[in-house]
Amino acid sequence: MAEIHSDTIETAGALAQRSEWKDGGWCPIERTIDLVGTRSAMILIREFFFGARRFDDLVRRTGLTEAMASRRLAQMVSDGLLERRPYQEPGQRTRNEYVLTDLGRHLFPVVAALIQFGNSLAEDRGQGIELTHDQCGAPIEPAVHCAEGHDVPLEETVARLAGR
Amino acid sequence: MAEIHSDTIETAGALAQRSEWKDGGWCPIERTIDLVGTRSAMILIREFFFGARRFDDLVRRTGLTEAMASRRLAQMVSDGLLERRPYQEPGQRTRNEYVLTDLGRHLFPVVAALIQFGNSLAEDRGQGIELTHDQCGAPIEPAVHCAEGHDVPLEETVARLAGR
DNA sequence: CTGTATCCCAGCGGATACTG
DNA sequence: CAGTATCCGCTGGGATACAG
DSSP: OOOOOOOOOOTTTOSOBBBOSSOOOOOOHHHHHHHHHHHHHHHHHHHHHTTOOOOOHHHHOOOOOOOHHHHHHHHHHHSSEEEEEEEOTTOOOOOEEEEEOOHHHHHHHHHHHHHHHHHHSSSSTTOOOEEETTOOBBBBBBBBBBBBOBBBBBBGEEEEOOOO | OOOOOOOOOOOTTTTTTOOOOSSSOHHHHHHHHHHOSSSHHHHHHHHTTOOSSSSSHHHHHHHOOOHHHHHHHHHHHHSSEEEEEEEOOTSSSSSEEEEEOOHHTTTTHHHHHHHHHHHHSSSTTTTTEEEEETTTTTOOOOOBBTTTTTTTGGGGEEEEEOOO
């Protein structure tokens, strides 16, 4: 499927593999983009990570119209990122709430990376979100780590196609 | 600017801060989306991380049309993600190459996170990109880390608005 | 080979109006 | 409060043609 083209690297700072995606052009990045590549999806995801669950909250916090929120939430449910769950407060009629599925929660590293990058875009304007580890108080860093715990800069990263 | 609304958290697994973005709705995530929130931008970025530099390469590898590539590259240059740099091979006429600026290279954690998430979308289909740390051979993990080197799961993350 | 300029269509996303 | 349905403008992105 994904036709690979094993050029050598002449460029410092490139992932040590080049690929060419023919026939449908499906790579993991594109798959992700297909799910959350719209502005509306991403800002909804943001609010879910900040704890929102109810339609009304989501609409108010994102600034989306009800129509747009409705459409996007439905799509995200059918994509498996969200679960629509009826709940009942005592004395109230039943309502629906939307919660991240495990799959949706796996977007945390993506959201964290987007926040970190967005912070760096506006350091001068002082508009950012600081993420910290509440167990030790240390800030969360915009870096990639390997299973051995090392910081992995771009230059030390090797990429290769898996499962073929 | 960003009007904050300090609700308490009743939801396990939520970042320990809720925010409401009024007046222009500018949060770091949206800023990032504004730069790289399109499919064409992201797959171009992908190819830059894989080492592509020349227009022709970029067009072939991404499958974008020349027109689209041209437009998106111009926008990315003016956004400061790319630099357009004339170069000369001996005996050839001068050409342009596009290289990531420092700002663009800071997208590495975003790209890595997108790849990791995309991998998890298709484990069954065996279509993924494996990233490894070439200094130690360990795989790169889809996790968030703090400055102390700890793995930081969503539940242990605190977010707050900075610079206000 | 390295682009740019048009034309066109599909989809995003806002506005408005309407239902349970 | 929690959504749907409809209409409509804007832009992303492909196709095609052209230019240095």
